[in-house]
Amino acid sequence: MxxxxxxxxxxxxxxxxxxxxxxxxxxxxxxxxxxxxxxxxxxxxxxxxxxxxxxxxxxxxxxxxxxxxxxxxxxxxxxxxxxxxxxxxxxxxxxxxxxxxxxxxxxxxxxxxxxxxxxxxxxxxxxxxxxxxxxxxxxxxxxxxxxxxxxxxxxxxxxxxxxxxxxxxxxxxxxxxxxxxxxxxxxxxxLAHLPAVPSPRTEKVVASIGRLADQKGVDMLLDTWAEVAPFRPDWELRIHGAGADEPQLRAQCTELGLDGSVRWMGRTSDVPGVLAESSVFVQSSRGEGFPLALMEAMASAVPCAAFDCAPGVREIVRDGEDGLLAPAGDIDALADRLLRLTGNPRLRDDMGDRARVNVQRFxxxxxxxxxxxxxxxxxx
CATH class of the missing domain: 3.40.50.2000 (Glycogen Phosphorylase B;)
Structure with a gap:
């Protein structure tokens, strides 16, 4: 060559x-x-x-x-x-x-x-x-x-x-x-990495990974979780990332009464480790390109719920087959997708397994x- x-x-x-x-x-x-x-x-x-x-x-x-x-x-x-x-x-x-x-x-x-x-x-x-x-x-x-x-x-x-x-x-x-x-x-x-062992999807954890900035829509994620948390009191949202918007986002979390079910994890250099401890991945971005975090979650066999905010997102996730998409910015719809994934272990397993296979085309x-x-x- x-x-x-x-x-x-x-x-x-x-x-x-x-x-x-x-x-x-x-x-x-x-x-x-x-x-x-x-x-x-x-x-x-x-x-x-x-x-x-x-x-x-x-x-x-x-x-x-x-x-x-x-x-x-x-x-x-x-x-x-x-x-x-x-x-x-x-x-x-x-x-x-x-x-x-x-x-x-x-x-x-x-x-x-x-x-x-x-x-x-x-x-x-x-x-x-x-x-x-x-x-x-x-x-x-x-x-x-x-x-x-x-x-x-x-x-x-x-x-x-x-x-x-x-x-x-x-x-x-x-x-x-x-x-x-x-x-x-x-x-x-x-695709950056295919873990040798997929996530067991046993932890009641929803993971988000990304900068704490307007583009990533963490404010919309918190509004979404406010609709999910009352129906999933034994689940936890872990937000991995850092950014200038963190103080405002933490204040919003408190105002929504979510401090008991949201954990602020800070930035991470161990994405595979984060995903191994997660059962669902969520992406709430206002705009994206071809998101690496979404592919990494799928490679770990973690099913995804995401806003359909860009062609790259729907290129990666085959809606209804290996993940669930919601119309961009539709908080009620994203909450519905999270409720479906957190409430149905068989759906999580089927979509997670298919996601791990399908994402390898990249x-x-x-x-x-x-x-x-x-x-x-x-x-x-």
């Missing part, structure tokens, strides 16, 4: 969250296939994920902190020395970061591949000479979630210029093609083969 030089360029290299986790997962897999890999982030994260001291590939951050946002100085602001100094410092910092990125890429072999794992880093990449490289752009969220925020315009601005850009599902790729982008394909995330080997096919296509 041909060995290639790959650069994975994202917002950060160490942020606690799905994209950084995916980045290091793929860096390890690409390295295992014999490729040379360098992981690059725009800046170091504040809320960091645990990383080993030696990943087996170089890791670089262009800024120690989140870079300043460009601000137009006009009118009376032009007379403000502090504002002018701040903007001059931002411009100087960006020139330095662009020069550092250019230095990392200029020595790469002709035809080496840069994978922009998120669209924001394109702001720096497009100021670098990449004429000798192939550029792949990615989005790790659904079209609908991008469309509702500024990233839609960033994608429309930056990704028409790349050699290939990848949505997570064919459904979203088709929508982007309809939006006028003709270089679109799709690539699913890879195995690392199969997804890596798809990447190799893409690399060969770019070299034609």
């Amino acid at each position: 041909k060995q290639r030089e790959l650069f994975l360029l994202g917002n950060t290299v160490d942020e606690l969250g799905g994209v950084a986790g995916w980045t290091h997962q793929m860096a390890r897999l690409f390295t295992g296939r014999g490729h040379s890999v360098h992981v690059i982030g725009v800046h170091e994260a504040e809320l960091k994920m645990p990383l080993p001291d030696n990943q087996g590939y170089p890791v670089t951050s262009l800024y120690p902190n989140h870079p300043r946002t460009a601000r137009r100085i006009s009118g009376v602001q032009r007379l403000n020395p502090a504002a002018r100094r701040q903007e001059a410092a931002r411009v100087a910092d960006k020139k330095r970061a662009v020069a550092q990125l250019g230095g990392l890429l200029e020595g790469a072999r002709h035809g080496s591949i840069v994978i922009a794992t998120q669209v924001w880093p394109m702001e720096w990449l497009r100021e670098v000479d990449t004429s000798h490289l192939r550029i792949v752009g990615m989005s790790h969220e659904s079209f609908a979630y991008s469309r509702a925020c500024h990233r839609y315009h960033w994608i429309k601005r930056h990704y028409p210029h790349v050699d290939r850009w990848l949505a997570l599902t064919q459904e979203d790729a088709d929508i982007w093609i309809h939006e006028g982008l003709q270089n679109v394909g799709h690539m699913p995330n890879a 195995s690392q080997e199969q997804v890596l083969d798809q990447w190799e096919e893409l690399f060969e296509l770019l070299e034609r």
